[in-house]
Amino acid sequence: MSLTQDFEQILETALPTDPSFQRIEQAVIDRCICDTRRYALEGSKEAFLFSAMRLLALPDNGHTRLIPNDAISVLPLRFVSIGTALHLIGTAPETIAPRGELIAVNGTPLSQIEAASKRFLAGTRQRKRVIGSILLAWPYALARLGFSSKDDTTEYRVQDENGQITDFKVENGYTVPASTLYPRNEHGKADPAWKPERFVEIKDWQGLGLSILLPSFFDPGESALPKAISGAAEQVSACSNKALLIDIRGNTGGDFLQTMPLIDAISENASRQVVVLVDKFTFSAAIVFVAILKHRLGRRLKLIGEEMGDALMFFAEGGLLDLPTSGAVVRYSSAFHDWGNGTSDETTPAEIARQIVPAGALDLDWEWTAKPTAEDAHGAFYQRVLKSLSN
Structure with a gap:
């Protein structure tokens, strides 16, 4: 199997099914398709995934996105968004690193990296903060965004609760499966494997x-x-x-x-x-x-x-695509929701349309x-x- 098979699944299922893409100019979609296809043909897995993230983020509908967690490896650091800041709250076993607010990566202020990464992340400002944390531990993403170091390490600057600033480096070759630190449905808990014991x-x-x-x-x-x-x-x-x-x-x-x-x-x-x-x-x-x-x-x-x-107007339902070659997952939508104004359209399932109210x-x-x-x-x-x- 090749990455082109993964790419064809996106083209044949996600894009034509998802009504949120109807709001995007076709020329913009075509440019992203061209880039993603090129990396698929080259067999460049990480480049393909990153380009597919950009393609699926175009509608800015957070329910539609490529989820790379099961397909990539990251540095052994767990970053989580707390308030408007990003914090290092955990590491993989046998990794020692100071906890605290992330200030900079490879000498670049975090705000600059976040601004550059926005177009690869789907959804609202808050959703981008949630799902964007993984990019700070993904060496390929940092390099693609233009923030890699000159050697084979990544340097982080963190500030603890007492204001003490610490710089530390991690070897880029020392990675772990991303899914061990970044769950597919990010919940923000210190333990990435956290699951609720009961529903209520x-x-x-x-x-x-x-x-x-x-x-x-x-x-x-x-x-x-x-x-x-x-x-x-x-x-x-x-x-x-x-x-x-x-x-x-x-x-x-x-x-x-x-x-x-x-x-x-x-x-x-x-x-x-x-x-x-x-x-x-x-x-x-x-x-x-x-x-x-x-x-x-x-x-x-x-x-x-x-x-x-999420905002009150969004696209949801749809389904998941498991991409067999890369190992990534695509989440795509099929139905319109508007809980702010209380409106629906022909894509909204009847059982949901009956419940939609104008919440303001x-x-x-x-x-x-x-x-x-x-x-x-x-x-x-x-x-x-x-x-x-x-x-």
Whole structure:
């Protein structure tokens, strides 16, 4: 097999199926196709993948993109976007490196590298921050962007929480499979292998209210999520006089239709106060969950956190293409969503079109971005937020 077979899959399935490409000038698409085809014919795997990233990023629809994680190797460093900064929060085993905010790579300020990489990354500003972290550990990407070093190392400059700046180098030949440090669905946790243990976690904070943690709406078995949502809905209905804190930080999406019973239960009480915690790792169906709640609750819903990873107008559904030669994955879309204005079109599945509402803007009531702490994990932050609802 050759890279041309991977390339043909993109041309034959992703581009003609995905309506988001209809908004892009054909000449622009053709130029990117030409570059990607050239690298495929040459058999240059990394060049092909990087060019395909550019091609699939053209519509700026984050649901449509090439995901290189399973196909490439990276330096043994895990970078994650926290707030507006990029942090080194972990390494591969047996790798020692100082933790902290990334300031520069090979002497180039991070802001300059991020500006150059934007056109290879799909989606909103926040989604680019999430999926762009891998580029800082990918030697080929740094070289293609024009920021490689003059020798066979990559030098990083980081600043710790005390303001101390440290420079360190990593040999470019010392790489690990990217998927071991960068999960396909990036959640922002320190442990790249993190997976939710359950779909719903509810806790009653005595007189303050209930907290509901919803880490994911993706259920391959299609039975555990509906069961968990049903149980949560019953508990919320039974505590109709209590305020709610709903945490969907790190929820990368799934099937929002399965969550409708919980949305209904939350919406039953006309006076209930609800706060939802969100971040840049909140995507797709999780944002739809928030949009429907906002439409129903209005001012009774407060949003705390940071701008989410997707806009309210996007293209979704579609499918995945496993590219057999390169090992990469292509995510492509097939349906239009507009949860800001509440509109759909002929590509929107009927069951989704029936639920679409005009949520307007999902503006934050309290902007809060911080690295997860032990205090947060033990609920002190939850209690502080719930107390604020009664003030």
